[in-house]
Amino acid sequence: MEHKVFAYKDLSDLTDNLIAIGQNLCPNKDSSVLARPLSFGSIHMANRIAFQAMEGCDGEISGEPSELTRRRYRRFAASGAAFQYVEATAVDANGRANPLQLMINEQTAPAFAQLRKEIRTVAQENGVCDPFVAIQLTHSGRYSKAPDRSPAPVVAYPDPERDPKGVIPTVITDDQLDALEEKYVQAARLAKEAGFDCVDIKCCHGYLLSELMGARLRKGKYGGSFENRSRLINNITRRIRDEVGIAMMVRLNVHDEYPYPYGFGVDEKDFRIPDLTEPKLLVDMLIQNGVSIIDCTAGNPYYNPHVNRPFDTAGYVPPVSQLEQLMKHLNTVRELKEHNPNAIYIASMFTWLRQFAPHLASAAIEQKWFDMAGWGRQSFAYPDFPHELLDTGEMNPKKCCLACSKCTDLMRTGNVTGCVLRDQYYTDLYQSIPLEKRPKPSKNLREKV
Ligand SMILES: Cc1cc2nc3c(=O)[nH]c(=O)nc-3n(C[C@H](O)[C@H](O)[C@H](O)COP(=O)(O)O)c2cc1C
Ligand code: SF4
Numbered sequence: 001m002e003h004k005v006f007a008y009k010d011l012s013d014l015t016d017n018l019i020a021i022g023q024n025l026c027p028n029k030d031s032s033v034l035a036r037p038l039s040f041g042s043i044h045m046a047n048r049i050a051f052q053a054m055e056g057c058d059g060e061i062s063g064e065p066s067e068l069t070r071r072r073y074r075r076f077a078a079s080g081a082a083f084q085y086v087e088a089t090a091v092d093a094n095g096r097a098n099p100l101q102l103m104i105n106e107q108t109a110p111a112f113a114q115l116r117k118e119i120r121t122v123a124q125e126n127g128v129c130d131p132f133v134a135i136q137l138t139h140s141g142r143y144s145k146a147p148d149r150s151p152a153p154v155v156a157y158p159d160p161e162r163d164p165k166g167v168i169p170t171v172i173t174d175d176q177l178d179a180l181e182e183k184y185v186q187a188a189r190l191a192k193e194a195g196f197d198c199v200d201i202k203c204c205h206g207y208l209l210s211e212l213m214g215a216r217l218r219k220g221k222y223g224g225s226f227e228n229r230s231r232l233i234n235n236i237t238r239r240i241r242d243e244v245g246i247a248m249m250v251r252l253n254v255h256d257e258y259p260y261p262y263g264f265g266v267d268e269k270d271f272r273i274p275d276l277t278e279p280k281l282l283v284d285m286l287i288q289n290g291v292s293i294i295d296c297t298a299g300n301p302y303y304n305p306h307v308n309r310p311f312d313t314a315g316y317v318p319p320v321s322q323l324e325q326l327m328k329h330l331n332t333v334r335e336l337k338e339h340n341p342n343a344i345y346i347a348s349m350f351t352w353l354r355q356f357a358p359h360l361a362s363a364a365i366e367q368k369w370f371d372m373a374g375w376g377r378q379s380f381a382y383p384d385f386p387h388e389l390l391d392t393g394e395m396n397p398k399k400c401c402l403a404c405s406k407c408t409d410l411m412r413t414g415n416v417t418g419c420v421l422r423d424q425y426y427t428d429l430y431q432s433i434p435l436e437k438r439p440k441p442s443k444n445l446r447e448k449v
Helices: 011-020 067-077 109-125 174-193 208-212 231-244 277-288 322-339 351-366 377-381 385-392 406-412 424-432
Strands: 038-040 043-045 049-051 083-090 132-138 198-201 247-255 291-298 344-347 372-375
Touching (some): 011 322, 043 132, 067 083, 083 109, 109 132, 132 247, 231 247, 231 277, 247 277, 277 322, 406 424
Parallel strands (some): 049 372, 291 344
Antiparallel strands (some): 038 043
16 A cells, blocks of 8 residues: 555544555544553553653753753653653763763763652643653664764664765774673663663664664674674663662564664565564563563664654655554564563554544554553644543544654754644744755655665
């Protein structure tokens, strides 16, 4: 089915389209399933709505959240979503995706503690649930930037598809990877002291830990076998369990949709077909190490954004429709949960479906495909949708994200980011950029579609 702009008029329209693409998941008429609480061990979620990690690229140079960062989290805190992140936060100055990416260390930790408190206060003031909040710990690997915003890639291995033309990037050594383990553990310790409910060990979207999962051609103890490729995340999660004692989750690329031998979770002959043999081994290992939440995602926003976040416009036309891409994702989450149900599973990518997403998510949760549904861009565009949905059973289509990719365009061109269409602050910011300097939609990158 071809990629085209969102045009469903009603639920039956969506249902017909699901049948046409061979999916027999029929959206629920109502979305009350999303209001059901969820308990897993000592973790309690007030409902099934998750806000995915969303970077605003607007921290201080020091790595502390700025006033603009705090504005975003106040909006999220008032939403009523039971699960929320504090976005990708670097554990090391050499692994920041931009010079204003959040970073946690001894100096910045008090500001994170303040942010965590503020989230609770705002939730209380607004009479919504006190969310379960995870901080996402990351090293941006090949997408790291220097303080002057020039690329400063730290790669797990050279990759002709992704390496900048004519440049051989620095390959991180085994000793440096050993040292990074300690940084994650220390960051988790600081996050616990700062009052976070959970740490997320980010292993997705081509950043360092995710890239390592595809390090089949790397030599040494971090490359080659599955055991070697998963060594760092294995060691980090075991040590956090044993030495820190905070709830853990992993935002996981279930499949990269990136060619073998570099792609993880992909069929060797056709990288568009997921092969979950290794993702299943990884999930077993993570759960064994005490990870309680697997937040599933896919793709690489720099290489194949349609896999990562179905869109209407982004400068190229993807090979399949947004609904097929979404259903491919949901089916992979279902397969993982069926394989090992001993964790909370969160599925991503619901934003593109606008007001119909809660109905599809409800059906999938009811049929035990996963436990919670996650929204990314919708949290920028329409942060109050969870409590509106929980109160009225509906989302307002006039407030929904239109999947226009302008927030990503802002981010890729070195700006702070938020919803250009629905949040006046970013509308004004976008319009203040002279026409000739306005971010252009990113062409598709390297994948030949
Ligand atoms: C502007 C922007 C910032 C993002 N920041 C993060 C991040 O910090 N960490 C992360 O894991 N994913 C990040 N993502 C990906 C989202 O969490 C989410 O997976 C993606 O947008 C697909 O979900 P959606 O279709 O509901 O938007 C970001 C996406 C966008 C557009
Ligand atoms: S700019 Fe707003 S409407 Fe456009 S994709 Fe981003 S969140 Fe959605």
